[in-house]
Structures are given as C-alpha cells and as structure tokens.
Amino acid sequence: MTTHIPMPLIRIANAGKVHPFGDERTVHQAFPAGIPSAESDPFLICGSGIEHAEGGATRDGEVEKGFQIWLNVPASKKLDDPAYGTEPASSIPTVELADGVQARLLAGPFLDGRTGAFKAVQPVQMVDFELEPGSKLTYSIPSGFDTCMLYVYEGSGHVGGKPAGPNHVALFDATSDASRGFELSAGSSKVAAMLFAGKKLNEPIAWHGPIVMNTRREIQDAFDEIRGGRFPPKRVPWDYKDLSAFPKDKLPKV
Template identity: 50%
Template sequence: MMQLLRVVPAGITHPFGDHRAVTQAFPAAIPSEQSDPFLMCDSYASESKGVQNDPDSFDVAWHPHRGMDILSYLKTGVGRHGDSMGNRETFATPGMQWISCGSGIEHAEGGGTPKGELISGFQIWINVPSEQKMADPRYGTEPPDAIPQVELSPGVHARLLAGNLGGSSGPFQTVQPVQMIDFELASGASLLHEIPAGMDTCMVYVYEGEGNIAGKPIGPKSIALFNASSDATRMFELTANGATSDSVSGAGGKLCAMIFAGNKLKEPIAWHGPIVMNTQKEIQQALHELRSGTFPPKRVEWDYRRLATRTEAEL
C-alpha cells in the first residue's frame, strides 16, 4: 500500500472576485509542487437561474486560457460551451467538455440548465510540458455515454475521465499522462485501487460522503495525498461509511471521490490568472497579445463571440 502523507480539508476560493465561491482541493489544500502536474480542482453546486435565450450570452463570460489542459466535468445540470475554435455545444450530464488550450483559446460556459435545477461539477486544470504549451488547441465534448463506466466490485462504480482502466480509455485527451476516475461507493462498500506504474503523484478528493482511506477517517470535501514515488507500492484502499447530509450529487447515502494520478513535470510555473507558463517573460507575451487583440493566435475566421457571423459553409 502507498504511504498516506496527510488528509486535509479543501479550501474555499472566489474565482470571479465576487460572492460566488467554490471548494478548491488544490492548490488551496495541496500546493502545486505536490499536486504536480495537477494545477487546480474547483468543485461547486448551485441552483440555476435559468437557460440563456441569447446564443451569445453565458453564465461564465468569455475569458482566455493558455498553457494548460482544462476539464469542465458536470455531475448534474446541462452543460453549455462556446470557444474561439468555433465550437458551440450543449451536453447532458454526467458529462464533460475539455480543451487542451495550447497557444490559447477563449471560451465561455453555462446557461444551459433550466431554472431551479442543480448545477454541480468540477473545473480541473492540468499543466503541460513547456515544449507543448504553444501547440495548436484541441477540444472535445463528451456526453454520458462517451465516458466509460465500470462496476469494479459490489457497490463500487467508476467513471473513467482520463487515462486507462482495464481495457478502457477516458475521453479527456491530456498532454501529460494522467489517470482521473470518478468513484461512487455505496454505503459500506470498499475500493482497492492500483495506480499505473510510473505515476508519481496520487491524490484522492472525497467530495461527498464519509469513510476511511488507508485506515484513516476522511470526511466530505477533504483530500488525501499519497507518497507515490515508488513503483513497488501502487495501491490504496477507500471504504464508505454511509449516508451524509452533505450531498453534492443529490443522491446521498454513498461516498463520492475523485482520483488524480499523474507524472510530475518538475518544471517552473509562472501563473497569472488563466495563463500558466514557465517564465514571467512568457506571461508578459501573453498579456501583450491580449491587449493587442492578437490572442488567441489560432481561431476561426468569423467572430466566434457572435454566432450570427458564422457563414453557411461553416455550419
């Protein structure tokens, strides 16, 4: 079994600079040096204010990214997305939308869930190697039936988001090798999981329910960090205690946890809001492009913020 280093509560952050808050497993609870290559995991749950009728309006307005891979994984609600590559899509949940940002994208999200319904999910960022930070961007939208689901043992259900599990591969096409799995354990069920050889980062984020991990208690919105430095020890055990009143998915009486396993990059990080590079000079270059209107360098020819400008040939 891998050595459990610590279990810590997730932090609370305000990514929009206003009253809206999210629960952040990392870097708020686990610093970037230890979560490497994983940069950020925000989880949230809120009641929808309704569907946006204007095709160019989104709950989260247009904003840029460069130098990371991004996953928007929704457990409930209706996903909705637009970006500078010309993509405009909605998707059912549990489903996801992902972008390997590369040299840059602008995107906007939200506004697809009917009023009063619960929107819950995760925004996850993964760092990429320096030589890939300026690659052309890539994109995918994955409905529920595109995410492999596996019953690993009685009462243990897995959705494979990225990487490999058995003979299946997750649809999130990350640059840096990772394994990301969303586990749901019924009351009293146990999971024994072995992370892939060579991956030297392993974290388990319990976002709903209570249980034990590596023999230690873990509550909702807590993250466990393991020592994954040795290929001789690859396994951990997670057991669900039972029902909890702190329900994110609305289906209480179980434990829900996300595993993050990956290969550390061990590269310098220069981080400025939605831009993650290796040096401050690269950050300044991105900011210059944003100010001059040349960001993102790869984009559709029509005004991607205004759907009506898309030509018939591009429909």
C-alpha cells in the same frame, strides 16, 4: 470573456447541464449531462491561447454539479494549436470493481487494459469512484505515475483508515510500490471520490490569472499579445462575438 493559455480543460458534469462554450475557434452546443444520463462531456485544449465565454445559467430548482479539471502540460506542448471536442457518456467505461463499488474511467490506463475516454498530452489517470454504504475499495496507482490525490466530494468514509468527508483530499507519494496503494471505505452513506494520478513534470510554473506558463517572461509576452490585439493567434475567420456574422452551420444550439 475569459482568456486562457495553455492548459487543457476537461468538464465532467455529474448533474444538471454543461452550458454552451463560445470561443474564437467556434461556438459549441450545450449538452445535457448527468450520471447516468449524460450525453457528452467537453474538453478544451487551450494551447497557444483562447478567448471564450460560457453561456447559460442554472434554472430555478435545477442542481448543477461537476468538475472543471485543468491539466498542466510540458513546456514543449504549451503553444500547440487549440482544440475542442466532446466525449459521449457511452465512451466513458464504467467498471464494477467490487460489490457496491463502481468506477468511471475518465482518462489514462486501467488495471484490465482499458483506458479512459479523455486523452491527455501528459500521462494521467482520472477515475470517478462511487461506493455504496458499507462497501470497500482497495486500489493501486499504476506504476508509471509518481504522484496522486484522492478528492472526496460526496458522503463520508475512510481513506487508509482515517476519516474522510466532503472536500477531503488525500495525497499519496506513489513513488514506490509500498506507497502507491490505498483503501477507501464507505460508512453509513454513499461515498463518491475522484482520483487524479500522474507523473510530475518537474518544470517551473509561472502563473498570472488564467495564464500559466513556465517563466515570467512568457507571461509578459502573452499580455503583450493581448494588449497589442494579436491574441488569440488562432481563430475562426468570422467575428465569433457577433451572432449575425456566424455561418448557419456554426450557430450555437442551446
């Protein structure tokens, strides 16, 4: 079991499957996932707090690749009610930006007026880029954002003329038109990179394990709730840890 307060989670699976979620709200189905055959990618808004488990394991010979993306939210939204949902792959727009360059719009606004499938409290942009060998992308971060990072997770190429390989991160200031654009190019192999852009909250962060708040006092209050049996504050009216207690329509499907 894992306890989380309050950061939203988005899981993007590139290969393999997204395993079942079990939490104090309900238990959710496992969905096969991948590119381009994904059925659904889940999102989880932890809000005032959840306690959950993720079941399943990767089978022998099966490859599982993906991202767990955690987003910070303003202090005024940190204790909102938890929520869960999924987005089918068909709702995630895919755009051909240039010859050999494909982009999946995961969240936020895009150049042509379209928006990504996942909605966030705080304005963000998340784009999954795929470049075929020898292709090039010139991209500009939306003007409403002031910070950005590009994470190369497959292949080798160049970002702004500098070599970039797997696990390379490029940080951009993005506070002015002069600094918010970049060029990503692929060499002899395909390159895949994830873009994360947003607007800084400019709020303090207090972090202890899976709990992220704004002050140490709020962290202590959360642990007091856990120790006192008052956590999580929102839950389903049955014992989600006992399979026999589940309503028939809430039984996990795997």
